[in-house]
Amino acid sequence: MLDVPAAYATVLDDQWRQLAGAGEWLTGAQRVEVARITRLARQGASEMPADPVGEAAWIFGGDPAAPRASWVDRLEAAGLDRTTYVEILGICARVAALDTFLYGLGRPERPLPEPVPGAPRLTRVAEAKIDGGFAPTVGPAYPPTALSAVPIELDAMMQLHGAMYLSLREMADLEIVKDLDRRQLELVAARTSLLNDCFF
Amino acid sequence: MLRASSRKQNLEVRLDAISNPVTDSGVPAGAELLAAVDATVLRDGLELDDARNELVACVGEAGAVRAFATMGNFEMMNRLLDGQGVMPGPDARPIGDEIGRPFVDPHATDHSGGVPAA
Numbered sequence: 001m002l003d004v005p006a007a008y009a010t011v012l013d014d015q016w017r018q019l020a021g022a023g024e025w026l027t028g029a030q031r032v033e034v035a036r037i038t039r040l041a042r043q044g045a046s047e048m049p050a051d052p053v054g055e056a057a058w059i060f061g062g063d064p065a066a067p068r069a070s071w072v073d074r075l076e077a078a079g080l081d082r083t084t085y086v087e088i089l090g091i092c093a094r095v096a097a098l099d100t101f102l103y104g105l106g107r108p109e110r111p112l113p114e115p116v117p118g119a120p121r122l123t124r125v126a127e128a129k130i131d132g133g134f135a136p137t138v139g140p141a142y143p144p145t146a147l148s149a150v151p152i153e154l155d156a157m158m159q160l161h162g163a164m165y166l167s168l169r170e171m172a173d174l175e176i177v178k179d180l181d182r183r184q185l186e187l188v189a190a191r192t193s194l195l196n197d198c199f200f
Numbered sequence: 201m202l203r204a205s206s207r208k209q210n211l212e213v214r215l216d217a218i219s220n221p222v223t224d225s226g227v228p229a230g231a232e233l234l235a236a237v238d239a240t241v242l243r244d245g246l247e248l249d250d251a252r253n254e255l256v257a258c259v260g261e262a263g264a265v266r267a268f269a270t271m272g273n274f275e276m277m278n279r280l281l282d283g284q285g286v287m288p289g290p291d292a293r294p295i296g297d298e299i300g301r302p303f304v305d306p307h308a309t310d311h312s313g314g315v316p317a318a
Contacts (some may be wrong), residue, residue: 008269060283063315064278064279066218066282068203076222089280089284093276093277093280094276096279097276098272099272101268101271104240105308125246132286133285134306142286146286149278160273165274174201175208179262180266180268180270182209183205184230184269186201188233188270192275193274194301195280196241196275197282198229199284
């Protein structure tokens, strides 16, 4: 078992606090429930929720390479707004990141936070539109814009990305050493992506 | 990025090691890193303690922690990219054939391999 270094622990605390509060389109309680469902799916539980929010959280958790345009169309037809879809995606992706990190260290899973009361902000990003992705993005859909329709999720993702792997600025340095050398980081990234059936 | 970072340093890398971990990737501690990824991402509790210990012996505690953090980061990014249907550029798609995982277009209408549309 390895300890969680202080710099990482601070980020984990920030992420958990952010998860528990009201989001852009979901309440804190809804966000924590999304996290609970995605965690269940990752652990191999067998029954997918019937509602579109629960179904999305389930697929993002347990079958992350499965989304197709036609599936997102179906969720939308069942009442799931595509920007809310982005918020759910951000939550599920971050829970997977944090749980994987702690699992690798040999640490127990962190209990989900207590939801913080409050209303969602309900602010739509005017520039966000469908541009090559399944859901709105600001500019073409590519890694840094995947969550750009929901800025609080984009900010949380960027914090985690910089702390756990490399910041966008660090990514431009192909010779960077950050505890591991760049090739070692990329070997880990590539194998993880392959096991998740993710082309990236 | 693995190929690009290797070329930048004038070093050789075997991309097929990504899909076939018994191949020597040419990356320092590559075998230990790949074993740790497999045990962690596939949640193989029987292998994980040994894989972690061997990784620490090769790259130290800070390196091992970074490796597990990087796995976490890509568990996140994989979900974001596949959940958004982000497409790799045309130049990157042949790499899928090179590592034995051909590119599947998530926007195609045949729904191959994905969640049923109805």
